[in-house]
Amino acid sequence: MMYISPARADGFMKIGLVYYSRTGNTRQVAKTLEEKFKEKNAEVDLIEIEHVKRPGYFTGGKASTFQQELPIKNNHFDMQKYDIIIVGSPTWSKRPSPFVKSFINKAENIKGKKVAVFSTGMSRINEREQFKEIIKNDLKNAGMKTFDSYLALQFKKEQIIDGEQNIDDFVNTVLKL
Numbered sequence: 001m002m003y004i005s006p007a008r009a010d011g012f013m014k015i016g017l018v019y020y021s022r023t024g025n026t027r028q029v030a031k032t033l034e035e036k037f038k039e040k041n042a043e044v045d046l047i048e049i050e051h052v053k054r055p056g057y058f059t060g061g062k063a064s065t066f067q068q069e070l071p072i073k074n075n076h077f078d079m080q081k082y083d084i085i086i087v088g089s090p091t092w093s094k095r096p097s098p099f100v101k102s103f104i105n106k107a108e109n110i111k112g113k114k115v116a117v118f119s120t121g122m123s124r125i126n127e128r129e130q131f132k133e134i135i136k137n138d139l140k141n142a143g144m145k146t147f148d149s150y151l152a153l154q155f156k157k158e159q160i161i162d163g164e165q166n167i168d169d170f171v172n173t174v175l176k177l
């Protein structure tokens with residue numbers, strides 16, 4: 001059955017899925033979400049935020065603690081064509097990766113856009129509230145429309161060990177935003 005989102009009675013919902021991934025976990029989730037959204041006939045562009053230099057634990061953790069930006073290679077992020085933007089990030093020092101902050105500050109045409117968020121991390125999924133509050137606040141300050149929809153995934157090495165059960169709910173909620 002064809003699914004036409006209520007947000008776009010004229011066609012398919014266009015999703016811009018923006019993420020940063022240092023070691024592949026967040027990219028893995030981004031790809032899973034891309035598949036799921038495509039199964040529901042949404043159009044998805046995966047947009048990877050690229051670091052200029054791969055930070056070590058100390059540099060990454062420190063920049064994250066103070067929520068400072070870190071330099072990225074991407075020159076343009078034009079979000080104009082998307083109905084919904086999804087932002088994915090690893091958890092660093094309990095917070096979103098600084099590269100996501102660099103994206104938020106560089107992105108064009110994000111004002112008024114709907115945005116949903118997901119995180120990956122080693123800690124338990126109920127310990128990601130601080131991450132959620134910080135990123136939601138940053139996105140709201142950039143003029144975006146934030147929602148309660150938030151997906152947290154717990155990884156051990158390259159395997160999801162918790163949160164996978166919430167992926168389908170997240171996808172369905174996003175499609176109804």
Ligand SMILES: Cc1cc2nc3c(=O)[nH]c(=O)nc-3n(C[C@H](O)[C@H](O)[C@H](O)COP(=O)(O)O)c2cc1C
Binds near residue numbers: 060061092
């Ligand atoms: C600098 C740094 C700080 C981290 N701090 C946390 C943390 O506070 N809580 C947590 O759950 N995981 C933390 N991690 C683990 C990553 O969030 C986790 O491995 C994540 O899934 C990596 O995503 P990626 O493979 O997409 O880079 C940290 C990793 C790095 C590199």
